[in-house]
Amino acid sequence: MRTPRLLPVIATLVLALAACGGSSSPAPSAGASQAPSSQPAASASPAASPSSAGGGGTDCAAIDAAAVQLINLQLLAQLRSADSVEGVRSKTIGNLDIDDFLAAMHTLHALDGTASPLGDPKDAIAFYERAGEAAKVLLATDPVTQDAIDTYLQNVGTIAEFLGHQTSIAAAISEAGC
8 A cells, every 4th residue: 555645744734733832823834835726626527537546446536636625724723813814815825715625525525434543534524524614604704703713713623623633534545545
């Protein structure tokens, strides 16, 4: 089984953000390593052929393309102040397209049946879908109020809790052979 390229990246991101201690200021490089939103990250053609490495018919090309959107978890985790919300909304911080993110989470549900020793990918993906929907509401709120931010934070929890869900997704990607 090959090691997924995404697993070390996710592990590094989790450790880096956890080391920040919940700082409300976004990382300066959050947008620098982000894939452009015009990339077809969220959807794959139904005619795409499954990778033989995935075994069991897993469409690794679609999974890999959708997994690129996981980088946006950094941005969603940082939506903790009016300034950070405005930075993400105006794309001065990153290049989040929340609809692309949500479509990618839908695609990642192909991992739902994949056993992972690090947790249930189905629950983690559903959690990120709920967070994405909450972020969509927050990003559409103008002006951003503390009440709107507090409601969003009730859906995502602390930065460490929020980012911790991605480990089961990364493990499932690895288990699927993608």
